[in-house]
Amino acid sequence: MGGVGKTTLVKEVGRKAKELQLFDEVSMATLSQNPNRLKTEKKMLIILDDVWKRIELEEIGVPFDDDHRGCKILLTTRLEHVCSSMKCQQKVFLRVLPEDEALVLFRINAGLRDGDSTLNTPIALMTVGRALRDQPSVQWEVAFEELKNSKSSRHMEQIDKIVYARLKLSYDYLKHKETKLCFLLCCLFPKDYNIPIEDLTRYAVGYGLYEDVKSIDDARKQVYPGIQDLKAHSTLLGTETEEHVKMHYLVRDVAIERASSEYGFMVKAGIGLKKWPMSNKSFESCTTISLMGNKLAELPEGLVCPQLKVLLLEQDDGLNVPDRFFEGMKEIEVLSLKGGCLSLQSLELSTKLQSLVLMECECKDLISLRKLQGLKILGLMSCLSIKELPDEIGELKELRLLDVTGCQRLRRIPVNLIGRLKKLEELLIGQFSFQGWDVVGCDSTGGMNANLTELNSLSNLVVLSVKIPKLECIPEDFVFPRLLKYEIILGNGATSLNVKTFEQLFPTVSQIAFMRVKGLKNIDLDKLTFIFPPSLSRSLPQLQTLEVENCRELKHIIREKDGDERKIIARSLGFPKFKTVYISRCGKLELLSSDQRKGFLQRLEFVEVKDCGDICTLFSAKLRQALKNLKSVKILSCKSLEGVFELEEEDEESKEEEEMPLLSSLTRLELQGLPELKCIWKGPTGHVSLRSLIHLNLRFVHKLTSTVPQSKSTTA
Structure with missing residues (x-):
C-alpha cells in the first residue's frame, strides 16, 4: 500500500548503514516504473525504492549473485510478486500502524496536542496532523468528524494529493479487468467490514463477471486467485480466516471514487x-x-x-x-x-x-x-x-445454488422439487433448517416431503450441507462421486452417532471415493472409539488434515477389520497426502498408529496432541515412514506419555529404501506438561538427524533425562 512508510524506512536503513560504516557508499534510487541506470564498483548498499516490476540488475550495472563483490541490495515495492521475481532472500511486510502508534504520530505532527485519529498510514497522519497544528479545538472536532465519515474536506484534499495518487496507481497497475471489478465489488460493503469471499463470489456470478466459467465452483476458483492478487498488490488486507478479507478505508475511498466514475x-x-x-x-x-x-x-x-x-x-x-x-x-x-x-x-x-x-x-x-x-x-x-418451499421452485431450470440455511420453521420441501433442479451444483440447508426427509419406502410424512434419493439424480451437485435426523433416511445408493465440499450432520446430538451407527453408515459410504476431500474437522462425538473403517482410508486419497476433539472413548484413528481395537491397519494407498493431525481431549487414545505397512502416513508433517491422558507413546516403532517428512510435533498435558519416538533396528530393506535420515525435516518440537516423560527417543538412534531443528520447548517434564539422541548429537 502506498503511504505506509516504505521509503522512509529504507532511508533510515541507509542512514544507519552510513553511520555504522557498514559500506563504503550508500546509494538510493527511486525507480517507480522507469528504472535509472546504476553503475558501481565499490562495496555498496544499494536501495531501490518503489519497484513495480522485475529489474535485470546487470542491465543497470548492479553486481549480484556470485559477483556481488560486497554489494547488498534493499528494495521496496507494493507488489509481492516483485520480491519473488527478484529472488529476494528475505521479505519484510510493512503493515499499517496500530491505533496507539498512529495516535502518537498524529499528536507529534499536530504539535503534541490531544486529539484522536481514524488514520493509520504515516503519510496521512503527518499530513492532517500538520494541518491541525495550533488550530482551535473546534477545528479538531470538525476535522475528526470529516475524517471519520471520509467526507471531502481540505484535509482530505491534502491526503488526496499524496496518498490517493499512490493508491490509484496501485489500482491502475492491476492487469486483469476481472480483478479490478472484483476489487470494486469490495467497496460495496461497509467500512472496516469483514468481507466474506463467498458473498463476493455470489455477487460476481450474478454480475456476470466470469461469463466463461461453467460452474459456481469454477467462478469461486477465479475469485480466490483474484483476491490473492489484490492482497499481493496491497489493495486488500487479510483477516484471521482465509474466508474473509478487509479493505483499508483509504483504499475503499479510492475504490468508491473509481467505481462511481467508471461504472x-x-x-x-x-x-x-x-x-x-x-x-x-x-x-x-x-x-x-x-x-x-x-x-x-x-x-x-x-x-x-x-x-x-x-x-x-x-x-x-x-x-x-x-x-x-x-x-x-x-x-x-x-x-x-x-x-x-x-x-x-x-x-x-x-x-x-x-x-x-x-x-x-x-x-x-x-x-x-x-x-x-x-x-x-x-x-x-x-x-x-417460510414454512414450506413452493413446488414451483422446481421449475427454475438454470438454478445452480439453493441456500435455505437458518430457515428454522421450514418443515416441507415437496417431493421431487430438488430432483427437478438438474443444474443444481450447491444445496445448502444446514443444521437449523429443514430436517423432514422422507424415509424411502415409508409413509412417515405421507410421501409429501423430499427424500435423499432425489440428490442422486443431480449429476452436477458438488457442495452439500444437510442435517439428517435418522440414519434410516439414508438410502443404500447415497453416492456423491463428485462431491467437493460437504457438511452432513447425523442425529440430534453429539452422542447419537455412536460406534454402532457409525459402523452402519460407513459400510455404505465406503464404496465412495471422495477424491477431492482435503480436510475433516470438528469431529466431536462422545462415544466414538475409532474414526475410520479401513476401507474408507483408501477412499480419501486427497485427505490432508484431521482435527478431532472431545471424543472421550476414542482409542484409535483407524480400526482393523477383525474388530481388534488394539490394532490399526494400514493400506499402501491409505491417506497418501495426509499432512496434519490435531487431537485434543481424547482421554482414552492409546496410539496414534501401530503395525503400519509400507508408505502409511509418509507425508505427515504436523502433529499436535493435547489432553490425551492414556497415550504412552506417540510414534510407535512401526510408524517409521511417518518420521521422514515430519516438521512439527507438539504434545501438551498428556499425563501418561513416557516416550515420543519409539525406534527399532533397521532391517536390510529399510536401509536400502531410506535415503535421508529420520526426522531430518523436524524444525519444531514442543513438549509441555508431561509428568511421566522419561525419554524422547526409545531404541537405536543411528539413523536420526536433527539438522533442521530450530525450536525446542520443554516445560514441566521433570523425569526427562536427555533430549538430543546421544549417538547423533553432532547432526543436530
Missing part, C-alpha cells in the same frame, strides 16, 4: 441511514447501488433505474417493500435484501435476475419465483416466515 456505482453502506438518501432522479444513471449496513425505515414507492444491475439493501424489520418498488429496474441482475417484508410478486417483471438473496425477510408469494427463469443463485437465509 456508475453509488455506495452508502454502513453509515446509519434510516431515510432514503437522495431524490429518485439521482439514481437514473446508477448500475450498482449499495445501501447495506443501514436500517432504512422508508423506501420510495418506485425507482426509475433503467441501468441498474446490482441492488444491495438493508432495512428495518417491520418495513414493507412497496409493490411497485422494482418496476423501474428492468435490467437488475443481483438483488440482496436484508430485513423487512417482501412480496415476490413485486419481482415478477425482473426477469433478468441472476442472483436473489433474501436474509431475515418476511417472504410472501414465493410461488412467483417461477417467473424468474434466469435465476442461478437463490438464497432464502434465516427467513423465519
